[in-house]
Amino acid sequence: MTATARTASPARTSRPVRARALALAGAAVVLGAALSACGASAADDDEPEHRAFDLPGASLTVDSDDSALEIVASDEQPEGEIAVTRWFQGTVAIGSDPKVTWSMDGDRLVLREKCSGVVADCSAKHRIVVPRGVAVTVESDDGxxxxxxxxxxxxxxxxxxxxxxxxxxxxxxxxxxxxxxxxxxxxxxxxxxxxxxxxxxxxxxxxxxxxxxxxxxxxxxxxxxxxxxxxxxxxxxxxxxxxxxxxxxxxxxxxxxxxxxxxxxxxx
Incomplete structure (x- = not known):
């Protein structure tokens, strides 16, 4: 019996494999862009947010997890109120969008930053102006x-x-x-x-x-x-x-x- 020679068929890439490859390539581009943009600075925020919070008494606790803080006592600040200015810059290559939150719980101002994922790079700063006659305690994790x-x-x-x-x-x-x-x-x-x-x-x-x-x-x-x-x-x-x-x-x-x-x- 004479053997019949077979010509090997060209290898085929299945659609799922090709899709994964494209996704990985896209992720690599995103990661590369994120890495090149590392070094977020709150100072680059040209449109900071402003908000006033009621202060019920003569004491204030500032509870911050990750932010630079500037705290000023001023005669010009009205009694019973604090003024807060917030700067924020942040990027996350893969993951949830970064964000910052602020809230008042009694006499405690709570400042939080959510910035997690692949190549997460965030920076926050808060300026807090309090009226004279207010005792202040600052509790900061990082900043x-x-x-x-x-x-x-x-x-x-x-x-x-x-x-x-x-x-x-x-x-x-x-x-x-x-x-x-x-x-x-x-x-x-x-x-x-x-x-x-x-x-x-x-x-x-x-x-x-x-x-x-x-x-x-x-x-x-x-x-x-x-x-x-x-x-x-x-x-x-x-x-x-x-x-x-x-x-x-x-x-x-x-x-x-x-x-x-x-x-x-x-x-x-």
């Missing part, structure tokens, strides 16, 4: 916090982000898990803590009490001329205390660093 103009109690706690406070004379508490802390204030009492980051306090009026603690980072405390009861220590770093010391002084300074230089000096 820098800046505050100014407070005559009443101010507490700022952020897990990840720097903290900056200026032009403030009320009792002050500052805490950052990962980020630098800096304040230039005339507050009678200041409590500041940084888990990982430098800490710099400049007091423009003689304080009653200053307490600072830094886990990993340098600490500098600048004080007006005067005598102070100083209790300082550092685990691993130089210690330079040059303010006049008086163990009977009513002005107390306690400073601790785990790893970093500690400086307590008279302000120039």
């Amino acid at each position: 820098s916090v800046r505050a100014e103009g407070f005559r009443d109690a101010l507490a700022v706690r952020t897990k990840d982000g720097s903290v900056r406070v200026t032009d403030t004379s009320g009792p002050l508490e500052l805490r950052s898990g990962d980020g630098s802390v800096r304040a230039e204030v005339s507050s009678p009492t200041v409590r500041a803590r940084s888990g990982d980051g430098s800490l710099h306090l400049v007091l423009t009026a003689v304080p009653d009490r200053v307490e600072s603690r830094s886990g990993d980072g340098s600490t500098t405390i600048e004080l007006p001329r005067g005598s102070y009861r100083v209790d300082s220590s550092t685990g691993d770093g130089a210690e330079d205390v040059t303010v006049p010391r008086d163990d009977s002084s009513s002005h107390e300074v306690t400073a601790r660093t785990g790893d970093g230089k500690l400086t307590v000096r008279t302000a120039n």
